Amino acid sequence: MDFSITKDDEAAAAAFDRFCQDKIAPRAAKADAASTFPKETWGDLKEIGFFQSFYEGDYGLGLPWVQRCMMEESLAKACASTFLTACAHIGLCGAPVFYFGTPEQKQRWLRPLVDVEQIGCFGLTEPGCGTDAAAIKTRAKKSEKGWVLSGEKALITNAPIADFAVVFAVTDPEAGYGGVTMFGVDLKKPGVTRSAPYPKMGLRASPTGGLTFEEVALSDDDVIGEVGQGFIHAMQTLELGRIGMCHFGLGIAEAAYDCARKYAGERTAFGRPIARLQAVHFKIADMKIEIDAARMMARRVAWMKSKGEMVGPMASIAKAYATEMAVRVADAAVQIHGGWGYTTDFPAERYLRDARLGPIGEGTSEIQRELIARDLFAE
Template sequence: MNPFFNEDHESIREMARDFAEKALAPIAADIDKNEHFPEEVVKQMADLGFLGLKIPEAYGGLGLDMRSYVCVMEEIAKKCATATLFISSANSLSTAPIVISGTEEQKQRYLPGVASGEEYIAFGLTEPNAGSDAASMTTRAVEDGDFYILNGRKCFITMAPISKYTIVYAKTNPEKGAKGISCFMVDMSLPGVSCGRHEEKMGQRGVPVSDVVLEDVRVPKECMIGEKDLGFINAMKTLSVGRIGVASMCLGMAAEAIELAVNHTKNRVQFGKPLCKHQAIAFMLADMETKLNAARGLVYNAAWLMDNKQPADKAASMAKYFAAEAAIDIINKSLQLHGGYGYSREYEIERLYRDVRVCSIYEGSSQVQQIVISGQMLK
């Protein structure tokens, strides 16, 4: 038994592994090819509780801990990275802002629909000129009676075209910089809200991504999440949860890549013996396995710290930074070991190679994680 996990964690891991192998593995290539994730599979994940893992029981979720979330994300990612986006959205970016700062009425209104898979909520922080430097956002929210009028543009917003709501961060006091940002729940059907063009992505193609455009959108004051001007703190707390989720996804993809590499090199004969019997190849596999297990230690530790109410921001950043970079390297090496076969879309490793690349970019690039880590060290 892993010291970070108990029997309950391993039980939900086994359930996720079984679902991934039976329901996701057979359709993963089609999801990537057709850029469409079946609604019935989302419903299956909701029925298993995967979309409500971290949502409190009072609002339709399971109320489980971060380590349960890590177990599910890791196993699902082995077979279909796209599927993890539905799980991570539901348990972190879509709901964490509400769980952290929302009113009781907001929790009752928004969380149950996410847990049941009936409603999607997008997370609108990134802008064309405010990616890593989120505090430089230009989206504005101007008070007008019982409303705020929002104007701006968010970009690369996962699930925006299929979402009922988008959580939008906007400046209510621009002169205060990061200390003047507030968080709003924006109904996507409101006048003035529109989506930009569909982004043609390199990987994780089964979930739509687009801009969210806000043109004089009147949002009721009761749709502000948390206190005025404290939205940036809310966003950063949310991203700590999200970073552990991305790191867990990286573990799953890297583990799958290693398994594929081991199987291929055992069965591929060159120079009169299996590839894995050549020392150079065996040592590559050893390096891959070592990096994966080092990443696991960081990810599991960060989840344990968060579950035990310990400071976890630096640990989450270290986990996300190392796991993403390690997974990219591991999957690159696995593709190399597949030779020409790895470059063919008929082989799973090619899809993994495309799916993993964004993991060192979204929810805080590797360079942003280095800023967070060093900032914690030097404060």
């Protein structure tokens, strides 16, 4: 396995990392405190080419997977809320259109997402179900002019600010997994309402909310992919999202590690920096071990994806480990800061709050272990 990229690609990734530290990171604490996503960030990410990094051809730069993942890690390190909102917009929402949409649908929906003329979201989760797409209650009934959509979605990243949504609905209640279809929905249509942003434990600058559809009229041109293939499309999209969540965990862990190491070098106790105390520097060494181990897993998944290999089980392994690792590392950072780690004077507490979504989002850690076990014991 060769995880290396060209020197030019490496330089581009380094330039993006500097951009994130110069432009994105300084806004993170204020945005978190205000529970508001900075509007200027959209323009900055567009200008640097972040949204063009996801796809190829007319809709992107066709960047290598490893380089793209390095960029995602840099963004999450600078501001996890920015990572979540930006990647839900161009990744979770954009991927189904790019991979399963018609050329007309790509021009209609993906082009405005890449150009940041519209904000996108991914409407799968409902108040009573998450990863189990076959259990969704949202219905799309056939009509003379197309379809009529009714139902409710919950816990949707970007829902309070989105213009467009990829929405999953049951079109054949008797068909189980084969009865789910994916639709592109203009959220300005009559019958669409949205909730206010949810108050959240972490990632507060990334708006999360609900969507309600009351007999929303859709056409056959709004069906993405084939009727009845929505569950498969959802699982394929979530697999891509899990690769991103590996780097969400890595970015937060790197930020927590950096702040803990800096604090340990500056804080003194018993006449010397606490970094010289074995209890502290062993903890920091453990943080480094876990981060590097998670990065090797994440890079392996990116490399496998670039080679066109099946990544399902490995994506689950890397996602589960990297996101759980981020929680452990962020918790250690708070502990190293002592009482100050529990205050907003230092960013350690924010990293811990933000990291806690990782083992939940894009399929819980329990779901990842179920997928891993199924693969291990498959006949």
